[in-house]
Amino acid sequence: MATTIKDIARVVGCSPSTVSRALSDHPQINENTKKAIRVVAKKMNFQINQVAAGLRKHKTNCIGVIVPQISNYFFSSILSGIQKVAAQAQYQVFVCETNESVEQEAGYIKSLSAGRTDGILMSLSKTTDTFDHLNDLNRQHIPLVLFDRTSDKVNVDQVEAEDESGAFMAVDYLLKGGSKRIAYLSGPENLRNSKNRLKGYKAALKKHKLSFKNKLVHVCDFNDADIKEAMTELFANNSNIDAVFAANDIMAVEAIQVLKSMQIAVPDQVAVVGFGDYPIARIVEPKLTTVSHNAHSIGINAAKRLFKAIEGVSLDFKEEKISSELIIRDSTR
Amino acid sequence: MATTIKDIARVVGCSPSTVSRALSDHPQINENTKKAIRVVAKKMNFQINQVAAGLRKHKTNCIGVIVPQISNYFFSSILSGIQKVAAQAQYQVFVCETNESVEQEAGYIKSLSAGRTDGILMSLSKTTDTFDHLNDLNRQHIPLVLFDRTSDKVNVDQVEAEDESGAFMAVDYLLKGGSKRIAYLSGPENLRNSKNRLKGYKAALKKHKLSFKNKLVHVCDFNDADIKEAMTELFANNSNIDAVFAANDIMAVEAIQVLKSMQIAVPDQVAVVGFGDYPIARIVEPKLTTVSHNAHSIGINAAKRLFKAIEGVSLDFKEEKISSELIIRDSTR
DNA sequence: GTGAAAGCGCTAACAC
DNA sequence: GTGTTAGCGCTTTCAC
Numbered sequence: 001m002a003t004t005i006k007d008i009a010r011v012v013g014c015s016p017s018t019v020s021r022a023l024s025d026h027p028q029i030n031e032n033t034k035k036a037i038r039v040v041a042k043k044m045n046f047q048i049n050q051v052a053a054g055l056r057k058h059k060t061n062c063i064g065v066i067v068p069q070i071s072n073y074f075f076s077s078i079l080s081g082i083q084k085v086a087a088q089a090q091y092q093v094f095v096c097e098t099n100e101s102v103e104q105e106a107g108y109i110k111s112l113s114a115g116r117t118d119g120i121l122m123s124l125s126k127t128t129d130t131f132d133h134l135n136d137l138n139r140q141h142i143p144l145v146l147f148d149r150t151s152d153k154v155n156v157d158q159v160e161a162e163d164e165s166g167a168f169m170a171v172d173y174l175l176k177g178g179s180k181r182i183a184y185l186s187g188p189e190n191l192r193n194s195k196n197r198l199k200g201y202k203a204a205l206k207k208h209k210l211s212f213k214n215k216l217v218h219v220c221d222f223n224d225a226d227i228k229e230a231m232t233e234l235f236a237n238n239s240n241i242d243a244v245f246a247a248n249d250i251m252a253v254e255a256i257q258v259l260k261s262m263q264i265a266v267p268d269q270v271a272v273v274g275f276g277d278y279p280i281a282r283i284v285e286p287k288l289t290t291v292s293h294n295a296h297s298i299g300i301n302a303a304k305r306l307f308k309a310i311e312g313v314s315l316d317f318k319e320e321k322i323s324s325e326l327i328i329r330d331s332t333r
Numbered sequence: 334m335a336t337t338i339k340d341i342a343r344v345v346g347c348s349p350s351t352v353s354r355a356l357s358d359h360p361q362i363n364e365n366t367k368k369a370i371r372v373v374a375k376k377m378n379f380q381i382n383q384v385a386a387g388l389r390k391h392k393t394n395c396i397g398v399i400v401p402q403i404s405n406y407f408f409s410s411i412l413s414g415i416q417k418v419a420a421q422a423q424y425q426v427f428v429c430e431t432n433e434s435v436e437q438e439a440g441y442i443k444s445l446s447a448g449r450t451d452g453i454l455m456s457l458s459k460t461t462d463t464f465d466h467l468n469d470l471n472r473q474h475i476p477l478v479l480f481d482r483t484s485d486k487v488n489v490d491q492v493e494a495e496d497e498s499g500a501f502m503a504v505d506y507l508l509k510g511g512s513k514r515i516a517y518l519s520g521p522e523n524l525r526n527s528k529n530r531l532k533g534y535k536a537a538l539k540k541h542k543l544s545f546k547n548k549l550v551h552v553c554d555f556n557d558a559d560i561k562e563a564m565t566e567l568f569a570n571n572s573n574i575d576a577v578f579a580a581n582d583i584m585a586v587e588a589i590q591v592l593k594s595m596q597i598a599v600p601d602q603v604a605v606v607g608f609g610d611y612p613i614a615r616i617v618e619p620k621l622t623t624v625s626h627n628a629h630s631i632g633i634n635a636a637k638r639l640f641k642a643i644e645g646v647s648l649d650f651k652e653e654k655i656s657s658e659l660i661i662r663d664s665t666r
Numbered sequence: 667g668t669g670a671a672a673g674c675g676c677t678a679a680c681a682c
Numbered sequence: 683g684t685g686t687t688a689g690c691g692c693t694t695t696c697a698c
Binding site: 004005006016017020021024048049050051052053054055056057 | 674675676677678
Binding site: 002 | 335378380381382383384385387388395397403404406409410412413416420425426427428429430432437440441443444446447448449469472473474586590612613616617618
């Protein structure tokens, strides 16, 4: 068993409270007592049980971050933003991965909210369609801020990219460049971002007085096989497609690979635009034109909101949009 | 304040112990009582305080994973292996990022070991050169397993890639292909993997009866600017370099970019081999020849070891090596 | 089948 | 300046 303050008290010959006070550098404790206690604590290799302290103080100085997938560059950039703010606020961050499963999501929510952390930042899994586990948090007064994968069905702070205008910029740029039939590789349909990006796509078509064609839209599940299938299907039935807009860079890069394998020249025959500005966008050939959604800022702002809420400063519930920008490279004309 | 078992007890009209037993489905509690308690618990939106339970039971069913950098593909692959094993064992996993700082590392170790988790998996930060914070864990009887970034200065289970033989295979292959002057872009010097890969590099040279030249080795700090500088320097002073072996794929890809910008043809003038088989290896042109170190297996085996230790099955302390393999693509002849 | 009481390791009034 | 006491929310022995 590990050393406790009781053990130290016994050795030093004082009460546990004195030990507790000495170790947290309470001003009213005699300097010599403090010294003696610190020496013994060190010698006995004492490590404070932060969980017990947290239970008592109702304060952990930890936050939890729940994401669908840690290895996704977008989420890890957001994470680095969050960590930066957390470090400044002297908080530790525990990251949990749901693997796109609502069950895991609910499990982590429970676990983190059950006295482990002072607040939670989270991005919904793509299968999440019930929100009881989130609304529970409200009732428990555990601050929650959603980022990126947000939802209008839950009444909390939300920080997300300007998906609609980002998609609009991308498609508008393609149309200005002369493209007429633009395929859209969408992410999972029930995600709000997917819907918003579709809105932007449609709005750009409208601006250029082109009609929306449903068969140019393919919903993909964020995996390579899916994209390959979608691309093959699109180009089999609509050989006159002249551009592809993908809901993220991974899909866009995969689309480029498929086009190459079909001997279709990018951007001369088909232009490609992605979303996210992942590092891979600068490596693939041709270098990918893409919409940057400023993931780092999403993380920073979401974290700032969370800390405000933890401090009890209740901002009005707000949806915050982080501006996106179009980054033009070589996969478009 | 959130609902507690006391609140439920008051409403139902029984004792807290009965509530506790009912909710954990104790066999000796009357079915009707259980039902009644569950109904009230649900209505009052009760969430058990797992931290309090953990404090009492000395068991959390959580493990912690500490890595230098979450966004690194290598670490996220390892993580997915860990998660898989953890999910099977009904454990939750909390991921912590040190950003290569020993202070953060020590902070997270303390925090996780202070009653928050039943065991810790970790990969050392590149600046870690003292090991007290790790040896403390031993004294506290908190199981620890190191992976990838390991050290011979701490006496715990360690799981790592076959760095030396992996590097040997890569360099041997280059030499067999006709390369004579092979530059090595090494990772930070104090990491054991860097040293082991260097050993492999030297062993391959020796096999082919070539002498080791120190000026062909450049230590880089895992960032793009560094690699650019190293490459520029190498190729300014040794224009007859005909191959580059990089300690990871990110560096290798960056090296290819630099070579391209210098109008040097890959692989015809200079061959390039990486380490890791990151997804980017199949995207870059030419596609990257690289050593796969089977990150997923590293995660799985490290986690299995940890769970054995948590269960009290004390395997002998062991260093386990996961086999690497050479994946030949287009960046070599 | 259920309750009372003790205690996990810590902190914080309240005493003196 | 330091000790006593109570209690954070839970589980678990020991009663009955």
